[in-house]
Amino acid sequence: MAGIDKLRAPKGTRDILAPDSARQRHLVDRFAAIVESAGYGQVISPMFEDVAVFSRVGESTDIVTKEMFAFTDRDDPPQHLALRPELTASIARAFVQHRPTAPWAVWYEGPQFRYERPQAGRYRQFMQVGVEVLGSADPLADVDTIVLAQEFFDDIGLTDTSLMVNSMGDEQCRPAYLDAVRGHFTEHAAALSEQSRETLAKNPLRVFDSKRPPDQPIIDTAPSLVDHLCADCLAHFDDVRSALDRLEVDYVLSPRLVRGLDYYRRTTFEFIAPGLDTAQNAIGGGGRYDGLVEQFGGPPTPGVGFALGVDRILLACDAADVFAAPDDSADVFIVDVVGGVEASVLSQQLRRAGLVVTRGFDQRSMKAQMKLADRSGARVAIIIGEQELSDGAVTVRHLRADSDQHAVPYPDIVSHLQELFR
């Protein structure tokens, strides 16, 4: 096994270096701009919470039963904590704790943690952005969130996405549907894969998630959720769909779409990136979760929201060749062969003037510094040597299209470069 000299980022985590780090930040910035234009306010909640916060989102979900980074602290008695595996639960907890006036429309961004085996598009620490609206049962609130996600994808140029929509029903109609599904799968249990038979015993709906070929024909012939909706759920769903139509948001009705968290009621949706040829091509998902707030001891409060996977979205952008990493080239590189302090003084002035200025250290040769200047991507190099010092000027050398160079009197250098980069 590797010794301490081979330390690396923990399994399923990674370092994101420039310029990809700036790309990710830019993506989050775009999301923030869009949802804040719709009046959503940011919530920054803790990275870890009492485990009870997460266990309330569904005792039978994998996220809770086997994917949590849980630990105890050194309090007496110890607190049972967990790194957050998702953020809807934290938002519901915060709603109950602070009791903001409803409807409460919020957005968030940040890392989530799940103890899973990593693979393409799946990490133990992964970044999400999302929104939640608590306190409105209006189907148009569902639509509002969906439209924001769609606007976001359009904004970043990721046009190759599919929106899948379904209704999970509610406590009125879901039990009967569950019975129907359980009956159907039980009837064909012999033909199901062994894993699906196990899933059937725990949560029949989850069988729909199976990708195993033998299960497909049985899944295809299973009863459809939309055919079993009660009048209220059907009306809600119809309102969502007609509003999406009116807003010209394309979607695919997906009666087999079940989501992995137990708290969903009525509307559920998922965004797929067909261009991603990995097993994980769901770049976002969400839905309505009326009743969740009650489980946190709050008043009856409907809610709807979604989370988008930033890492997967960026993978999809790579595949579609859109939303490239920003150019992190410097504007100016200062070559100083008279000790380096002049470069410090001038870079301070130029940075204050709004330019991106880098320089060399360690008093390296002019040739070496010029190489660094070239590599920095800077459009111009400023050269300060003995000659320039005695002349009271600096040499400005262009590095890109042409390689002109000329002397600029020291007092004029800031305005000269501001002009050049305006």
Added chain:
RNA sequence: GUGGUCGUAGCUCAGUUGGUUAGAGCGCCGGGUUGUGGUCCCGGAGGUCGGGGGUUCGAAUCCCCUCGGUCACCCCA
């Protein structure tokens, strides 16, 4: 948790049927007469061949174990 696959310099890789001081390209550092990058030329640094054990006169190469990456299942963003 299960399975496939891979693990040789910072990166991408080559290393023939096991055979001497383990190579290339890129990158990095220095130089190409004393102040100028990007092309070119020359030179240099850098590897316990993931780790451990075994077979053998001899192992990067064969066997076992282990760790890690990666992909897939499960599940999800």
